[in-house]
Structure formats: structure tokens, C-alpha cells
Amino acid sequence: MKLGARILRSVKVGWTASLVFGMYKIPSWGRRLRGIEIEPEELSPTHLRAAARILALALDLRGVMIKMCQAIATRADIFPKEFIEELKQCHDAVPPKDFETVRRVVESELGKPLDAVFSDFGETPIASASLAQVHRARLLDGREVAVKVQYPDIESIIRTDLANMRRVCRIYEFFDPQPLPLLPLLEELTRHLGMELDFVREADCADRVRELFADDPQVKIPEIYRDWSTTRVLTMELVGGIKITEKQEIEDAGLEPAAVLQNLMYIYVRMILAAGFFQADPHPGNLFVTSTGEVIVLDFGLSKELPEGFGLGLFELMFSLMTFNESAMVRAFTELGFRSKTGDTGTFVAIARRMVSRSDTGAFEGEFTEDMTDELFEAIRQDPVAEVPSDFVLVARVFSLLSGIAHSLGSRANVLQAMSGGGPNG
Amino acid sequence: MENKRTYTTEEILSSQVYDEPLIANDVRCHGGFDSEGIYQSPRTLFRTPAIQAWQNQLAEEGAALIEIAPNLMPPQYPSAEQAKLLLRNGIREPLVRTLTIISIVEGFGAMIRDVKIPDLDELIVEPIEGTALHHLGQGLFEAHARDESGYRDEGGHKQMWEAARDAALENPNIPGDVLMRLMGRRGSAQRPGPAFPEIGEAAERMLGFMSNVLVVEVIAERTFRWGIDVLSDPEISAAPEVAGNMVRNIQADEKPHVEYLRTALSEVAARTLNTVDGKTIPGKTVIDGLLHRTLSQMIRNRPGDQRDDIREGLKQAMQAAQNPAALQDDFDALEPVWTAPAKTGFEPAALGA
Numbered sequence: 001m002k003l004g005a006r007i008l009r010s011v012k013v014g015w016t017a018s019l020v021f022g023m024y025k026i027p028s029w030g031r032r033l034r035g036i037e038i039e040p041e042e043l044s045p046t047h048l049r050a051a052a053r054i055l056a057l058a059l060d061l062r063g064v065m066i067k068m069c070q071a072i073a074t075r076a077d078i079f080p081k082e083f084i085e086e087l088k089q090c091h092d093a094v095p096p097k098d099f100e101t102v103r104r105v106v107e108s109e110l111g112k113p114l115d116a117v118f119s120d121f122g123e124t125p126i127a128s129a130s131l132a133q134v135h136r137a138r139l140l141d142g143r144e145v146a147v148k149v150q151y152p153d154i155e156s157i158i159r160t161d162l163a164n165m166r167r168v169c170r171i172y173e174f175f176d177p178q179p180l181p182l183l184p185l186l187e188e189l190t191r192h193l194g195m196e197l198d199f200v201r202e203a204d205c206a207d208r209v210r211e212l213f214a215d216d217p218q219v220k221i222p223e224i225y226r227d228w229s230t231t232r233v234l235t236m237e238l239v240g241g242i243k244i245t246e247k248q249e250i251e252d253a254g255l256e257p258a259a260v261l262q263n264l265m266y267i268y269v270r271m272i273l274a275a276g277f278f279q280a281d282p283h284p285g286n287l288f289v290t291s292t293g294e295v296i297v298l299d300f301g302l303s304k305e306l307p308e309g310f311g312l313g314l315f316e317l318m319f320s321l322m323t324f325n326e327s328a329m330v331r332a333f334t335e336l337g338f339r340s341k342t343g344d345t346g347t348f349v350a351i352a353r354r355m356v357s358r359s360d361t362g363a364f365e366g367e368f369t370e371d372m373t374d375e376l377f378e379a380i381r382q383d384p385v386a387e388v389p390s391d392f393v394l395v396a397r398v399f400s401l402l403s404g405i406a407h408s409l410g411s412r413a414n415v416l417q418a419m420s421g422g423g424p425n426g
Numbered sequence: 427m428e429n430k431r432t433y434t435t436e437e438i439l440s441s442q443v444y445d446e447p448l449i450a451n452d453v454r455c456h457g458g459f460d461s462e463g464i465y466q467s468p469r470t471l472f473r474t475p476a477i478q479a480w481q482n483q484l485a486e487e488g489a490a491l492i493e494i495a496p497n498l499m500p501p502q503y504p505s506a507e508q509a510k511l512l513l514r515n516g517i518r519e520p521l522v523r524t525l526t527i528i529s530i531v532e533g534f535g536a537m538i539r540d541v542k543i544p545d546l547d548e549l550i551v552e553p554i555e556g557t558a559l560h561h562l563g564q565g566l567f568e569a570h571a572r573d574e575s576g577y578r579d580e581g582g583h584k585q586m587w588e589a590a591r592d593a594a595l596e597n598p599n600i601p602g603d604v605l606m607r608l609m610g611r612r613g614s615a616q617r618p619g620p621a622f623p624e625i626g627e628a629a630e631r632m633l634g635f636m637s638n639v640l641v642v643e644v645i646a647e648r649t650f651r652w653g654i655d656v657l658s659d660p661e662i663s664a665a666p667e668v669a670g671n672m673v674r675n676i677q678a679d680e681k682p683h684v685e686y687l688r689t690a691l692s693e694v695a696a697r698t699l700n701t702v703d704g705k706t707i708p709g710k711t712v713i714d715g716l717l718h719r720t721l722s723q724m725i726r727n728r729p730g731d732q733r734d735d736i737r738e739g740l741k742q743a744m745q746a747a748q749n750p751a752a753l754q755d756d757f758d759a760l761e762p763v764w765t766a767p768a769k770t771g772f773e774p775a776a777l778g779a
Contacts, residue, residue: 309600
């Protein structure tokens, strides 16, 4: 990336950061001089304006800024709901790079001309995102493949953007007496980006999950072709199916949406609770179902290893929520790594009460709906919880995404039923 | 109260007043002790006499109570003697894993409260007023659920098994693969299709689920005997009395479950069911068919699969012993012998003849 472009990106980030900071601080200083306290609900329009400004910057600069917005949109435990709603719109789809750029990357990475590996290589990508794009191709032996190609300058862009954001966060923390914990979030984003940029790691993760379901004919993880994969190019089996949220198409294929959902839930519960290793991005673009009911899981860029005992801890938390056993709930929250600022464990019970109150039935029956997860994080943000384990946030987001898919299919994403093999009505 | 056959939900869920609560491993559990120190199961103040009254009514009608033959029960694996051998040789993890899985499975018993109960007056030709069937959604399923998983700050069987484990084995570390072992492998087995589509999906699901739970509850009896044998052995248990009694308490709590389930299923078997196409079918045909299917599947297929899985894990665990080969030989010498009976006792007429 050229110096001029780097400076321009830095200026844009700095300018937006100053504007956002000013939006909050200037009125607050003014009111403080007049001795008036600002009520949290009065900040709602400011939150909306600030979030819109950040979204505009992300859509302009793309790359890591998009990832940053997506990360913020998953952290309802830290950011106000106006930020979450606004930045949720920050989709990963970006205009693709031209084919010549793609060809250069593939040839340079594989060390061979394109036609020495592929008999056919589609010039138009079948998908493009903030870090890479995917092309359909055919190997010389006739196998159809999907080739994921990383953008050539993406690492440099990320380095620049992360450095800019780190600077902004430090300045913000210097000026704000009670800053939001932005630097840890940035560190987490840096770790996640590092994972997503390493396609060899992604291949390893896909292999690990495939191994977990090796004898399960109801799960499909595409094969990775290592001979034609590097850290920046990933060549894998091309698989096709019905997008998992397309209920009508699933029914037209003679499949039961509820059975498809049960299969999907089993896959995620086995990965998260039992194996402690999971594909952490179950959005509908990554999940398909074949005409025989196999669930296809794609994109292992964001795969996560959970600490030992995390699955059992999460199970105990859900179980205690189901029975509303308060002492067990406090124990489970604590074992998962939650810490309250005051040491008062009643905080956790109050948070759980708020979360459960948002379920359809007023009780926790094993499903983390989006409403319940939002309420949980809103309660955490308002209450004095000093430490929320980031693994928990990620897992809660995954279950909330699965709940969204379940609702598209007219079903429920019950974690406890998936674990016990189906429940009485499944 | 002897002739009373209709109860409110509150009555079915009512417990005696205890002189002393049951506290297990610092966790308040359900149930408690009377003035003589005898354990009283929770929610049995009206439930126990109610079940007795419904069973008496069945007898008066000349209907038989369902009996599942004890020889249909496969032995617990590893056996009590094998488990003790492992513990004497310092191999604790398999037992900790087994006890933890038992506790979780007990907790899943709470799902019985989620059973969708069809309109039983529409399903069953004869009246069901004053029967166990009439009370399934009026306290029986809920009481069962609370017994298994606990309710609010009172622990249930899940917490009681955990307490027995922690007392006997002194708060052991829980193996990280417990949930993986619990979920097992689902392989390619397909869920069996409906056996009695003529009674409708909801009715078959409920009766099938109740048949399943009844068989599990009956099989659990051998797990209680095994648990009491192992955990109250002073040679290997740090708290033989506490741990053994805890399992005895659970065993006592489970009796009403077996009794209400077999009463309700026997009531169905003694009646006639309306089919979805306007005809009727004897309840006995349906209940025998469902029990036969459940027993065939659970007793003939599952124990073998589970035993192989457990045995593989045990072989690995025994590698930590001073002399793994000798321990393996001693372990194999204690291998329980059990042959599945040829018949379940619920064969459809054509097969059972």
C-alpha cells in the first residue's frame, strides 16, 4: 500500500474519531457547566448519529473497518443498542477485484500458471467479501472446486487500519474518564483477523471439524485440496445445496425443515459443548442442505477453540437457567469467567432474570433467542459486570444466529434438546 | 383419601413438611427427613396415595398393570466389581465420567414437562376422569420433571448424583470429554417411522415417549443397585454412608415415576382409542406395540454399542495402571454375562404366539 493512501486512510479514521468524540463530549461539557446531568436515554440520537458516521467510514474504507463494525455489532454487552442496530447493516459483500489481480495472486501463490493447475477458472467470482473472493474452477483431473483468493494488499491495509484504530483508542481512553473497553476489543479483532488471513489454519480447522463428524453421514464439510492451497489461496471441493433459511425450497426437496434444524443444532452443540472447537460464523451464507438432508458447513476462517471445561460450564448455566436454580446459576456464571465489579453475585441472578423474561414463555427452555441474547448483553452493559468472557460472547452470538435460522424454518433452536437427542416432541 | 381419585395440580405437587431438609454437598436438595430420620420423597403427599387409588381402580376393572420382566435388564457396565477393581488400582476417571453422565441424563428427565398432551377425551373412547391419564398434564409430568432436574433452589436427582459422586470420590476433576461421551455418535441410524399412524402423530409421540421413559426408569433400578454397591463400599468411597444413602434416596424418589407411568399406560391398554379416520383400535395393541419396539431397540441394540464405546475408554484408562495388562486380565475376568431374552413379552399377537 502506497504512503499517500496510508496517510489518507489515517486522516479519514482520525477525522471520524474526532467527530464522534465531539458529538458526545461537547454537549456534555456544556451541560456540566450548567450543572445538568445527562440521562442515558437522552444520548440515543447521539448514538445513532455516531454509529451512522462510523458506518459511513467503514463503507468508504472497507477491509478491516468492515470487520471492526461487524465486531461492534456483536458486542451488545459493551455498546448501546443504537450502535448494534446501525452497524448490523455492515455486510461483508464488497465489489470484487478484477480477474487479472486474482490470477496474479493464484499464480504467485501456487508457483505455476493458472492453466497448469486448472482446466477451467471462472473469471467472475461466486462470492466476494472484505478479505477474499471465491471463484469456481475445475482441476486438471476434472474435479470441480471453489478457490478462495485473498486480496493482494489486504495485510498491509489491515496493518494500517489497526494501527490507526489503536491510536484513536488510546487518545479516547486518555480523554474519557470512564472509557468503553475498546482496546481489548481491538486486540480480539486483531487475533480474529490473524486467524482469518491464514488459509492454512482455515484448512486445518475444516479438517478438524470433518474428523469430528467422520462417521456421520448427515454432515458435509468440503474437502480441502492441500496441494493447491497456501496461506493466501484455498482450493476446496465445490459443494452445492439449498440455503438453510430457504424453507420452501427445503420442503420442495422433500425434507422436513424441523429435521434439518435438528441436524444443524446437533452439529453446533456437538462442536461447541462436546468438542470445544467450532466454526463460529453460522450465518445463512455459510450453511446449506443437500437434497438428502446433509447439512453443509462452509468457511472455517473464524473457528475457535474453547477452554477446557467451557462446554460443561455452559451446559450447567443453561441447566440452571432452565430450573431457575439461583445458586447453581451463580456458580455457573462464575466458573465461566464472569466477574461482578462489586463482588455481589446477585448481579448475575438479576441479569438472568432479565434475559429469561424476554423468552416467549417467560422461562428458559434451552433456546438462546436473539431477543434473550440482546437482553442479556443489555443487562450486562448496564449492570456492574466487570468481566464477560469473550468466548461466551462468541458462543451466545452463534446460538442467537442459529435461533434466527430456526425461526426462518418455523422451528426452535433448543440446545438442551439437541444435546439429549431430540426431546419428547422432536 | 383412599377413594379419592381426582386431585388438583397443587395437590399432586405438594410435599410433606419435613423435620430436616436434605442438604447434599452444601446444596439444598428436594425431599427431607421426618421426625424419625426417615427420608421422605418430594411431592408425594398426595401423589403416592393417588397412584395407589388409580391402581386399585384398574384392579377393580379387572385390568392388569404393565410388568416389565427384570431379566430384560442388561447389567450396568462396567459392573460394580469391575468399577471397584479400577478404583482400587487408582483408575478413577471412568467412574467419575459415568457418575457425571448419569447425573446429566437424570437432569434431562425434566423434558417430560415439554410433552405435548393431545386431547385425551377425544383420543380415548371410554371416560378418563379419575385416572392417572387425566392427571398427566395436571401435575404428574411436572412433578416428574422437578424430581429429576430440581426446581428453583432445590436440587433434584442431577444434583443428588453429583453430590454422591463428590462425597465418595472427594470432589474429583470432571473429565473434559463427558459431554462428548454423552452425545456419543449418532451414526446413520434413522428415527423409526410411526408405528400407529392411525392414532395421530401427537398421540403416538406422547405414548411412545412415556413407554421410553418407563423402560429407562425400570432399567435405572439396576443403576441404583450398582451405585449403592460401589459408592457405599468403605474400601473405595470416602463417604460410604452419605454417598450410598444419597443414591438410596434417589431410588426411593423414582418409584412414583415407574408407578404412575405404568398405571397410565395400563389405563390406555385397558381402553379403546379413536383413530384419525373415524375407526377404533384397542389400546392394548398400541401400548404393547410401542413397548415392544422400545424394549427391542433399547435392550437388544443399545447395550452392545454402549458397552463397546465404554470398553474402549476403559482400556485407555487402564494404561495408567502400574501393570495395565494384569489389570486388564483381572477386569475381563469380572466381565458380566448377560444374554438378551428372545422375547420382550409385548410381542404383537402374530409374533408372540
